[in-house]
Structures are given as structure tokens and as C-alpha cells.
Amino acid sequence: MKKIINILMISLLVTACGEPSATNTETPATKLGENTTTAGHSLNLKQQLTVITQHYFALRPEIATYFGVSDIDAGKNIMSKLTDYSPSGENHRRKGLNAILNELNAIDTATLNTSENISLNAIKSEIKGALLPAKAVAYGTVLGEYGVWFLPYTVSHLSGLHIEFPGYMEDKFAVNNSAEAKAYLTRLSMYPAAMGTLIDKLNLDAQMGVIPPDFVIDKTIASLQQQLNGMAAEHPLVTSFNEKLLTAEVTDREALGQSAAELVESKYYPATRQLISALNNIRPKASHNAGIGHLPQGKKLYQTMIQHLANSDKTAEQIHQLGLSEVARICTEMDGLLKKVGYNEGTVGERMQVLLNDPQYLYPDTAEGKQQLLADIHADLAQVNAKLPLWFSHLPAQEVAVEAVPDSRAASTSGALYDAPSQDGSRKGTFWISLYDMAALPSYSLQTLTYHETNPGHHLQTLIGLSDQLPLLSSIFYSNAAGEGWALYAERLASEMGIYADNPINDIGRLQSELHRAVRLVVDTGIHAKDWSREQAIDYMVTTEGIHLSEATAEIERYVVWPAQALGYKLGELKIIELREKAKQALGDKFDIKVFHDRLLENGALPLDLMEQKINQWLASVKAV
Incomplete structure (x- = not known):
């Protein structure tokens, strides 16, 4: 899974959680239209979007941290701000996102080159998609997970301030000098105020009848309680900060580290307890219904989520039937291969269960076992890297880092994910893998997972798409279906x-991994459009795929809170395969897989309809020569 966590309003006051007891407001000094020319010369798209990108960061300050954008480029004091999750803050973000779209529509496309026009259209398309759910319902969070997705629940075990904050602060917040160290401490001090805004939104949505399912609340509370374990000085928010101070040789390291520990004790821990209390208060009203179909306007919301996160106009029923068809096709292919290696008895799922429990494919849940798993990832990566030049003309110049998710967050991390590199190159693109449940990571699944997250998957795709010539918003507002579809491809x-x-x-x-994405089409639509229970969906996944019960449970609970996101993988992959076959037929002997991949990736993760349009135009130009 690509984490582009993953990303203003021109005439509206910009609001963020600035001081511990108050909200910051700033008025943007410059409108986009005022910066379209300099000394009679037209600015390129990246330059024209500089101001509007700052306005986006004012709505979602943490995304600047994720991409490693300094205050000089992101906007004044962005490093010292947090998102305002309050009901008024949510309304402000929705209006601000609409304002961004209006400003983008006002750009004179005649001044742009072909590549810039493609990028501009892609950004506008993804913003329109993000606004669809926000127009369908008053609840939920726009620009939620990774700064891109709409989320029906403000708080869950996978999303919200309580999940974002430690991830950004520990892994991404750069501390290279005293000023950045103080900005880090400022954010820590603001955590209770930001948490207050989150709880206000949680309670308002609950009044509308929008409460996460009981099992989601229980899992969220359990995760929050884990964050309270141990002394403040030993919390990762403090220990990671101390490591950064030491690396940067910042003066007064001891005093700064002590301040961080005091803030975790006096601010972070109490705010965490406050959220636990708020969740306990709404827990008695929570139902066990897994799908958003039971929420107000839930069926309408789900259809907009399909458009938003899967770039598809298909109905839930059409996607469900497509999933069943793909499941049958892949199971037939797996059946033949399983028989070739001596697994003849039972369904595909039953035979995969036998394989899953074979000790020779399991890593020990020990420090040595985890080290061996990470070593195997590096070996698999080296194997594929040697073959990439035959399939791609452009390759990422930067190696990918491989890291285990810290123990403090491993339980609340969904399997594995990829983090994009920082804009200044100081932080590599990173493949994060959760080693919380080693039984869910058999060795035969690891190689494919590695290629999905690194090369030729997310890392290669992201590095090629992160062109210095393209605006940063091209990466922030990426297509989930194109990004995850590419990684499955x-x-x-x-x-x-x-x-x-x-x-x-x-x-x-590998085939089981593809089957998993086909199963997602079935269970996601089953949960949100056909009233499947959590247990029914888990049982179907375990029975069909033969995966570990804990993995299936984590997956299904992910789909519950991220409706339609998991549809993007298979729908995106099928579109890429369709376009490749079309190119082969159209070009015949002129078809070059390296050129096809270059054309597909050079503008980033385009929405599927724009991807198809781009490939069609390329084919027409080649045939015309």
C-alpha cells in the first residue's frame, strides 16, 4: 500500500491549530492569478501552483512534514501547526478544497505544455473525486487519511490524529537545528488542543448517528492504551527526538529532550486518555454493523467512494460480480500450480491453509527470525533490480530503505506500506513492514509483497513520478486506483x-496475492452494499484465500473504515493490462514494453480515465509517424 499520506482557500482565512489554547489565522497575501507572469514571461505549472500548494498545506500542515517541505516553501510556521479537526475546521477544509478547484479551473491552459496539462487535469480530477463524498454527506472527514482520502469516521484504529501524529513526528519530522527542534516541541504542546477538535468532531458525527462499529472502537481503545505504556522518557516521541538531536548535534540536547519528555507526560498522555474517555462514552451506542450502508445516506456515500478511490463508475453489484469472476479465474490457475507441486487434496483455500501452516515457510517470532525476514527482502530486491533495465528506460536513482514498523505502532499498522521520499532527498523512500504477527508473513508471500512496495512497484513508480518539473500537488493528489493498480501489475x-x-x-x-485483491472486490462490496457482517467477510476471505485468521481480520476491519479504497488495486491493474494489450495490438512490431512503461509512469499516478486518454493519444501519435 502506498502511503502518500499521501495531499486554502484563496480568499478565506486559513485556520490551523496553532497555539495550545487558540487557533491560528492567517490571510494569504497573494492570489494565484497574480503570479501567472513574471517580467512578461509565463510561469510553468509548478510555479503557478506554488501559492495554492501553500494554501493546501495550511489546511493539512502535516503533509508538508511528510513530503519534507520546509516552511520556506510550505508557508509560514507550517511545521508548528496541526490540522483543525473541529466541525468548523471540517467545513473550512471543504470550502477550501472547492476554492482550490475554482483556482485550478481559472488557469490558462494555453500557456502550458502537454505534460503540464496532463498533470493539471489529474490534480483537478482527484480533487473533484475527493469532494464527491463531502457533497453526499455532512459527516466524515475530507482530506483525511494521508491528506487525500475522504473518511466516513473521524476516529478509527487506522485513521485520525492519534494515528497520524506519532507517525509523522517519529519518522518524518526533520530536526536539523534548534529552530526545528523548537517547532517539534511546539507541535507536542499543541496536541491537546488538536485532540479537542478531533473529539468535538467525533461527538458531532455521533449525534448524526455516525459511530464506528463496536469492534472498531474496541480496537482503537486498545491501541490508544498501548500508547500509554511505559515512562514518558521512554516513549518513541521522546527517544526518536533525542536521536535526531544527537545526529544533528543540536546544542542544549539534554534540555530539549527533557522538555519533550515533560510534554509527553503533561500533554500527550492526558490527551490520549481524553480520547479513550470520549470513545468509551459513545461505545454503548455503537452497533456491530460493518458497512457504511446503514449510515445516513450510506449507499449514496459508498457509490461516491467508488468514484473517489477506485476511479470507477461501476455499481457495487457490477464490481461484486467482477470480483467473483476474477476469484474463479485465479483459483483455477492456482489449482493447476498447486497440483504440480504435490498439493492435490481439497479446495484452493484448504490447500493454502496447509501451506500456511508448514513450518518450513514460517519465520520464527524471534529477533533472529525478524532479521532473517528483512535480509530476505533485501535479497529479493537485489534479484529484481538486476532485471529492471530490460523493462524500463527510466529507473529510480535512489535506493529504497527497508524498515520494520516500530513496536509502538506495529499493532495499528496494516501489514506493509510505502512512504515516499522527502522533497530534499534527506529521507529515502521507505518500505515499512509490520512484524507484529510473524505468522501472517510466510516466506512464500514475502517476495511478491516486496515487489509491490518497492521495485517495480510503488518505489519505482513514485520516484519516476516525483519529477522536479511536476508540481508537488501531482504527488499529493494521486490516484489510488492507478497507484495501487500499478503495484499489483x-x-x-x-x-x-x-x-x-x-x-x-x-x-x-504471487497468485495468492492477486487472489487477495480479487477477493477484496467481493468483500468490500459485500460489506458496504450487500450488508455482509464482519464475520461473514472474514470467513469468506479465510476460506477462499487460505490466509491466516489474524491477517483476514485486520484486512476486513481495514475495509470497514476505508470503504472502496481496496477496490483500486484490482480495478487499476485490469485497466493497465487492458491498455498494454491495446498498445500491443495497435503497434505490433513497434511495441516496446520500456516505452509503454515510460508513457504510463512519467506523469505520476493518473486517474484511470486520464491514463487511458494519455495512452490513446500516444498510440495515435506513434501510428501517425
């Missing part, structure tokens, strides 16, 4: 490269 590509030729067991793992 990358798994297939590894097979076409011959990676699995001598390893049928790992090839079965």
Missing part, C-alpha cells in the same frame, strides 16, 4: 521477468 511483471521460474512455491504466493 508490478507483481505480475516480476513473474514475466522470470523471477519465479525456478520457485513455484513463491509463484503460488
